[in-house]
Amino acid sequence: MTFAERMKISSIMFFSLLVFGAAVLFWSSRELNSARQNDVLSDDIQTIVFERATLRDEFFLYGLERARVQWFGLNRDAEASIRLGNEHLRAPQEREVLEKVQADLRESELVSQRLVELLRGKSGPELERAHHDELASRLYSQIMLKDSALQQSSAALQELTRQRYNRANFRTIFLTFAFVLLVVAGGRANAFFINSLLRRRLQLLNEGVARIAAGDFSHRMQCRGSDELALFAGVFNCVLDKVQDYTGQLEKSHDLLSGLSSQVPGILFQACLTPDGLFSTPYVSRGGDELNQGDAAAPLQEPAQLFERLHPEKYQAILGTFRRSAETLEPWEHEFRIDVPDRGMRWLRGQARPMRLPDGGTLWHGFISDITERKRAEEALHRSESRYRMQLQELTNIYTHTAVGLFAVDREMRYLRLNEQMAGYNCRPMDEHVGRTIDEVHPPAFVVALKEMWRPVLERGESLLNLEVQGQADWPSGERHWLVSFQPLFAETGAVIGLTGSVMDITERKVAEQVLLGARQQLEREVQLRTAKLSLTNKHLIQEIEVRKKVEVELLAQQQKLQEMAFEISMAEERERDRIASELHDQVGQRLILAKIKLDSLASNLPLGECEAEAMGVETLIEQTLQDIRSLTFQIRPPVLATAGLEAALRWLGEELHADFGLEVEFSDDGKDKPLRYEVRSTVFQAVRELLLNVAKHAGTKKCRVRFTRVGDRIVIEVEDDGTGLKPGAGDGTRSRSGGFGLLNVQQKVEHLGGVFSIESRPQGGTRAAIEVPVETETK
Structure with missing residues (x-):
């Protein structure tokens, strides 16, 4: 049996164990989710039951229609929650308690409907009389008893669902812990089984690899059996046979590479940095002979000689770039200059990719190329761009910071560009100018005058310089005066494609000139008169300032006292309001209710017809007084x-x-x-x-x-x-x-x-x- 088959059987057994544990956990999580939903449902029923009691009391005490609507709306919400509970609750005890909750809710709704029908449409005195009605009091007492039983039933249901949720939660935690222990134990057993299979065979292979790594290519691995490691040993022996064949071919390839690298227009090199910090260039192509400062007899392939010979003064800086590349394993790139005899200053650009060696050192394979011509072109381009940027910045500064309004329009008299000063003269922001014609920006009368002035500029290419213009425009301060100049804007073909203009606001200068003419003599006449008046006024002002300072000090003190008194009065008013409201409710109101009860008792003992009108009038008066006291108490202290x-x-x-x-x-x-x-x-x-x-x-x-x-x-x-x-x-x-x-x-x-x-x-x-x-x- 191969290792793959043995590991497959072990993996199948371990996977089956995982599937079984996952299935048990899935079942437990479903039970936990169901228990949580039932717990939330019982909490909703309990909340609705308590809210019903609050709205019930509010409706019975004040007869608010809003409270009745919300009360019966909660009844419907409770019925919906109970129906949902009938669908999800499965435990016999939970269903029994839920049925009890449903029965109590139905009985409470029946009695509530009778009480609502009895109190519907009543308010004020009628509501007070209804509160003392025997049937209403009995119905309200029955509702309170039913709602109390309903609260107890919903609380019992909540306790049952909470217990079920806690049990499901504990079961899930226990099964999860057991599943984790099962996975860990199964993984350890599987690893021990695989390790026992591979340890002996791998030891034999390691011994053979160590001899081959030491240079004994005649050694062949011995590994018996029919498993994968035995096949691997046979393949490795075949590879060793081919290595000797490839060694001869590699020597031929090395000769070919040396011939090609000597013809490349640049320098191919290898650079090596050992863990001890020793830097060298194990390989350098012959393409660098022409950069060897005329010393063709010195071989560039000597270790650590390439960069030191190319640039001895900056050798340490170049070495630092290699060290940074070795730390980050990022590609090495560096540009530097050398002075070549008979050729002048040359720019070189080196590029290399690093790779980490097994001993911790770093090896680069790279290329150095001559970029002198490109550098010269870049420097020329940079100088040209610098001059252009400077000219553009100067023009922008003039256009932005000048105190003169500048603008440009095309032949259709559409604004192409303008500065902030010009936009300020037109009393409109810049975004309402660019792309719009003067008809869309200026008043019609001003547009007619502008077109008449611009016609010779646009049609004949003439310039208008230092022309004074006056007008109202949109300025809120009245008539304005401007000094304007217009020049044609030519295309490369010589055609007029628009015009540029400058506008200077000289209103202040004009006004100053006009005022200055008549103000000089008037000023001289008034100077003497005002001097005398100012002397007298200064004396009066000094006296008045002293008096006002004293008055201000007294006013500030009085204002502080008034604020403190106002706050104390406000706090006393708040305390008195609470006291009056409490006395009206606890003393006057209670006594009037007692008087009304006694009056009702006295009226019931009198014969019919005697003093009936007087009794009804007194009762009405007492009811109105009670209503006024309740309203006043509610306003004073709600x-x-x-x-x-x-x-x-x-x-x-x-x-x-x-x-x-x-x-x-x-x-x-x-x-x-x-x-x-x-x-x-x-x-x-x-x-x-x-x-x-x-x-x-x-x-x-x-x-x-x-x-x-x-x-x-x-x-x-x-x-x-x-x-x-x-x-x-x-x-x-x-x-x-x-x-x-x-x-x-x-x-x-x-x-x-x-x-x-x-x-x-x-x-x-x-x-x-x-x-x-x-x-x-x-x-x-």
């Missing part, structure tokens, strides 16, 4: 700010402003966590409320945008509108659009929190206000 957070409170504020003022607030949130203490939330809420009221009352628009984002450790609330913008002087944060001190109050509160408040009007219209406060974790 409960949603403490329970749902600042984002929900701002959304509620937008709904209130839409109902009161018709203001549509577009709210956006980046979804990041934004922890804030309640005091900070309350201050930011009141600040945003002030900004939105300002938009609703004074911006002249019914739309605005509120962006709520977190940037690093800062929370940013931006309020933007497309209204009329701020009045002059209001952007410093001291006055609101209505002229009040709302924005100053907002700025002081935000800065007290360590934040930043800014407000600005945009050039295109509208206002942008930004509140930036640091993130704080609410203390428990």
Whole structure:
């Protein structure tokens, strides 16, 4: 049996072992993926169940239609998740719990529909009376019991799926570890088997190769058997027989190579660098005799003599290039000059490719050619290019930095080129000139005058020099004066293909000349009069400056006191608002509810018809008072700010402003966590409320945008509108659009929190206000 057959059998067994382990791992990964999907599904069901409870309470307490729609929408989401669970859950215990969840959800939906039908369309006092209705209270209690059971069932389902996922995960990790151990053990066993087969045969072959490498070409390898190594020994013996035949042929080829290399127009060479740093040229062709500085008797083939004889002064530099090539094994390229007697200075270019020798040295095979003629041509070309670049740079500098407008047009009066100064004279950017005709750039009246001036230049090739032109053009400062010159632009055939022009703005000079004529005498008359006035004015100004300094110091002190008082008043207002809201809700509201309950009890004990009208009037009055107290409490201290957070409170504020003022607030949130203490939330809420009221009352628009984002450790609330913008002087944060001190109050509160408040009007219209406060974790 050959080695290939033995290794094939071993490889098949090892591969079968790998396939079996991979199949087991694939099955385990599928189980793990299924368990993970079931775990995610149970988490979704649990989340939907808790969100239903929140929307249920919101609908029952406030009768919001939005809460009812979202409530029943979550019911449909829960049913869809349960149907998906029926398709994926296979364990009997999981399916049993899922059926329990489905049954509890159906019972909760039935009772919820009855409660919604009972409370549909009711709000205000009617909603309060419905809350005290016995049937509504009983239905709400049943819903709470059903939802509680539903939460317990969904929690049990979540626990089962989580346990299954953990078991599948542990099984996958265990099987993966076992598979790795199996692969390592199988690989070691396979390597040991192959090593035991090859070690003895390879030892015999190594001994034979060592004798042959020592120079004993008469030795023949002895290897018995019918495997591959025995065949290899026979082939190697045949090769040794042919090596002796090839040695004679190689000598003939060497003679032929020497004859060819001596006729090549250049130098063929070999260079060698030993690990000890010794550099030599083992082979150099006879093509270098004519570069041997006339010493034909000195053989160039001597070791380390080629480059030293060609250029003794720079031999070390050339040797350094060979060493760098040996370090990186990159091709060697180098150009250098030599002085050849009777031929002058010659340029040589050497090229060689390195190869690493077994002993660590480097061997190059290369060629040195004479590139003197090419160098001379390159130097001439470089000098020509340098002169051209210098002339072009001079022309570009003149065209760019001159204080005169320069331009060129073709016969169709289309701009070919112009500088920035000319574009500034035309009051248009350069990209609105190039490729366009003067009809597209200048006013019609100015175009007519230009065509009349350019006609003799374009038709007869005449030049117009130092011509004064005046006109309005597009200049906002009035009439301008220019000194222009136009010259024809000729082609190689002598035909006029366009014109070039220079334009200098002399408006200032003209105006100065006109003003200077009448200003000299007037200036002399006024100098004496103004001198006397200035002396008197200086005395008054000095006195007024001293008085103003004193007033400014007092005003700054008073302003600082006012700001501190305003902030203290604002904080006291916030504390008083919380106290009033708490007392209205906990004391006045509770007492009115107790009075209403007692009034209902008293009315039930009185005979029908007696005092019925008075009782209904008192009850209506109490219900209106309760509604007013709830509304006032909600405005002073919104409960949603403490329970749902600042984002929900701002959304509620937008709904209130839409109902009161018709203001549509577009709210956006980046979804990041934004922890804030309640005091900070309350201050930011009141600040945003002030900004939105300002938009609703004074911006002249019914739309605005509120962006709520977190940037690093800062929370940013931006309020933007497309209204009329701020009045002059209001952007410093001291006055609101209505002229009040709302924005100053907002700025002081935000800065007290360590934040930043800014407000600005945009050039295109509208206002942008930004509140930036640091993130704080609410203390428990």
